[in-house]
Amino acid sequence: MINIKENAELSVLNHSCAHLLAQAVKHLYPEAKFWVGPVIEEGFYYDIDLGDVTLTEEDLPAIEHEMKKLAKDNKRIIREEISKSEALAKFKDDPYKVDLISRMDDDNTIISCYTQGDFTDLCRGPHVESTKLLKNFKLLKVSGAYWKGDKNNHMLQRIYGICFPTVEELEAHLHELEEQKARDHRRLGKDLGIFMTSDLVGKGLPMYLPNGYIIWEELENYIKEKEKRLGYKHVLTPPLGSIELYKTSGHWEHYQENMFPKMEVDGEEFVLRPMNCPHHMMIYGNEIHSYRDLPIRIGEIARDCRYEASGALKGIERARTFCQNDAHLFVTPEQIKSEFENVVNLILEVYRELNIKDYSFELSLRDPEDKVKYYPDDEMWNNAENTLRKVLDEIGITYTEKIGEAAFYGPKLDVQVKPAVGNPYTLSTCQLDFCLPMRFNLNYIASDGTKKTPVVLHRAILGSIDRFIAYYLEETKGLLPLWLSPIAVNVIPVNNNYHLSYATDLFNKLKELNVRVKLDDREEKLGYKMREAVMQKIPYTVIIGNKETESNTISYRKCGTEDTINMKEEDFINQIITEIKTRKI
RNA sequence: GCCGACUUAGCGUAAUAGGUAGCGCAACUGACUUGUAAUCAGUAGGUUGGGGGUUCGAUUCCCUCAGUCGGCACCA
Numbered sequence: 320m321i322n323i324k325e326n327a328e329l330s331v332l333n334h335s336c337a338h339l340l341a342q343a344v345k346h347l348y349p350e351a352k353f354w355v356g357p358v359i360e361e362g363f364y365y366d367i368d369l370g371d372v373t374l375t376e377e378d379l380p381a382i383e384h385e386m387k388k389l390a391k392d393n394k395r396i397i398r399e400e401i402s403k404s405e406a407l408a409k410f411k412d413d414p415y416k417v418d419l420i421s422r423m424d425d426d427n428t429i430i431s432c433y434t435q436g437d438f439t440d441l442c443r444g445p446h447v448e449s450t451k452l453l454k455n456f457k458l459l460k461v462s463g464a465y466w467k468g469d470k471n472n473h474m475l476q477r478i479y480g481i482c483f484p485t486v487e488e489l490e491a492h493l494h495e496l497e498e499q500k501a502r503d504h505r506r507l508g509k510d511l512g513i514f515m516t517s518d519l520v521g522k523g524l525p526m527y528l529p530n531g532y533i534i535w536e537e538l539e540n541y542i543k544e545k546e547k548r549l550g551y552k553h554v555l556t557p558p559l560g561s562i563e564l565y566k567t568s569g570h571w572e573h574y575q576e577n578m579f580p581k582m583e584v585d586g587e588e589f590v591l592r593p594m595n596c597p598h599h600m601m602i603y604g605n606e607i608h609s610y611r612d613l614p615i616r617i618g619e620i621a622r623d624c625r626y627e628a629s630g631a632l633k634g635i636e637r638a639r640t641f642c643q644n645d646a647h648l649f650v651t652p653e654q655i656k657s658e659f660e661n662v663v664n665l666i667l668e669v670y671r672e673l674n675i676k677d678y679s680f681e682l683s684l685r686d687p688e689d690k691v692k693y694y695p696d697d698e699m700w701n702n703a704e705n706t707l708r709k710v711l712d713e714i715g716i717t718y719t720e721k722i723g724e725a726a727f728y729g730p731k732l733d734v735q736v737k738p739a740v741g742n743p744y745t746l747s748t749c750q751l752d753f754c755l756p757m758r759f760n761l762n763y764i765a766s767d768g769t770k771k772t773p774v775v776l777h778r779a780i781l782g783s784i785d786r787f788i789a790y791y792l793e794e795t796k797g798l799l800p801l802w803l804s805p806i807a808v809n810v811i812p813v814n815n816n817y818h819l820s821y822a823t824d825l826f827n828k829l830k831e832l833n834v835r836v837k838l839d840d841r842e843e844k845l846g847y848k849m850r851e852a853v854m855q856k857i858p859y860t861v862i863i864g865n866k867e868t869e870s871n872t873i874s875y876r877k878c879g880t881e882d883t884i885n886m887k888e889e890d891f892i893n894q895i896i897t898e899i900k901t902r903k904i
Numbered sequence: 905g906c907c908g909a910c911u912u913a914g915c916g917u918a919a920u921a922g923g924u925a926g927c928g929c930a931a932c933u934g935a936c937u938u939g940u941a942a943u944c945a946g947u948a949g950g951u952u953g954g955g956g957g958u959u960c961g962a963u964u965c966c967c968u969c970a971g972u973c974g975g976c977a978c979c980a
Contacts, residue, residue, distance in 0.1 A: 375908065462975030463907025470977045474907055518971050628905050628978055726980035813939050850941035864939055
């Protein structure tokens with residue numbers, strides 16, 4: 320999908336189109352007041368205050384029509400530079416523009432405006448030279464947006480659109496947008512029987528169906544195998560805990576708005592846990608540890624429950640309960656670097672094996688101004704952030720720093736991915752924590768016999784299993800690699816009367832080898848069964864007919880290809896087994 | 905949570921300027937015995953998301969609740 324913002328020519332075009340949109344809206348709704356109309360990756364938008372008028376998508380064609388009319392007029396777009404006071408006078412009837420102007424640096428600032436026909440807008444530019452270049456656009460959607468992005472402000476109406484130099488490019492783009500919908504994990508999740516939701520169960524509470532749970536189990540086994548090899552010990556802890564536990568950890572104070580409310584049983588108060596770190600702290604504290612025992616690595620596919628705003632819910636990508644691929648590494652200060660490096664290496668290894676390429680590292684730091692969100696201990700924070708920066712620089716990965724993105728207990732390295740559909744999000748994370756071990760009074764006996772507080776690394780590689788499945792479905796368009804596919808091989812006899820026993824023989828052999836294989840022996844035509852196999856995105860479909868039974872071979876077709884390949888049964892079985900075992904992409 | 909739209913059979917959809925709903929796929933039954941994305945015929949399946957109001961009559965209009973979707977905000 321093209322990124323408009325990163326393309327200089329398209330940026331100018333789209334930004335100019337935003338002005339054209341504003342001009343058209345002004346014509347149709349003379350009372351309209353305008354905020355800003357920037358270029359974004361997906362095109363452009365303009366935030367507009369229309370007073371009591373509410374736009375719906377049905378109003379967009381009329382606005383488009385007016386824009387087309389204006390574009391046809393072929394008005395020159397003229398730049399003009401004026402002083403701040405001139406600008407304030409010029410836009411005195413537009414409070415939003417006055418707000419923008421009055422917040423500009425100093426009184427000597429030169430402000431640029433662009434005029435096209437009867438419409439002038441405050442703008443840094445540049446723009447195309449004439450409205451006639453703005454013919455191939457489409458208004459895509461309309462929605463509310465908080466003024467200045469602050470939920471305490473009123474809402475403006477935002478109109479989104481996109482513009483291209485040629486009609487062909489526009490149509491190709493619109494076609495691509497349509498195709499994107501087909502790879503949405505919610506669509507695929509339904510079509511492929513991966514998960515379901517139910518109003519009666521409650522929103523944001525997805526349930527995995529048999530096909531989905533196969534994917535889940537495979538991923539769980541995959542990552543746990545890796546963790547075991549790296550010395551992790553896995554545990555199982557309850558998805559809720561007493562409120563005292565979360566007061567001790569600080570979650571109750573700093574994370575409460577993302578938690579389900581407390582519940583009372585027999586005079587005790589409990590919460591559904593939003594994170595399982597406190598449980599793992601308790602497990603560490605269950606024994607006395609020597610410095611010789613460290614690092615101690617405690618892992619769990621842990622169910623957590625978070626109160627997510629209803630508008631934020633999205634299939635299994637963002638739900639109110641999910642299972643984190645979580646682990647806590649209890650280390651000495653000297654071990655921070657090597658353990659951190661191990662985690663980064665594990666992330667890179669997994670991404671390589673699963674063919675995840677579009678990702679970036681972010682160093683999430685606290686916002687020192689935010690006194691509510693973060694555990695208050697400046698010295699601890701400075702120490703943690705500097706340590707983490709140093710470790711990252713020593714490991715030699717490139718990252719961007721994000722202020723105000725840290726966990727309440729410490730800074731972290733996040734791995735952001737750009738999914739095929741929608742906004743970027745965090746998949747993997749590794750967090751440095753000096754805070755919780757202290758709050759839980761954890762310690763180890765150092766070589767000099769004194770008690771010392773361990774440092775904790777919180778880390779998740781697949782993130783949550785749920786989100787990872789969503790991500791992977793969208794990346795692969797539902798055509799999963801063999802080892803993750805709910806059904807790996809589909810065997811179809813051409814004619815049950817003649818080919819069923821040969822087909823059943825292959826089916827049994829594969830089943831014996833623990834391959835997820837299906838025998839489609841329904842009394843249907845081959846074309847019909849083939850169609851279903853393709854729609855179900857089964858990676859391998861084997862056809863058994865006269866040709867195969869007579870030559871003692873099999874023929875298969877790989878989902879997504881048109882070719883049929885004929886080979887010896889034994890070779891095919893070996894190929895399948897190898898592909899599963901090596902987790903071939 | 906906020907702004908807006910939407911909700912009709914398992915799935916995808918049609919219709920009614922207010923007179924209780926069609927179609928396709930899937931399912932079931934039968935025939936066909938099949939060579940790479942849909943064989944034919946028949947049967948069954950709906951309190952038109954829940955509740956309330958207006959009306960002689962509501963699936964349609966209004967209110968409300970729930971859910972879904974698109975954005976915003978949030979995402980430790």
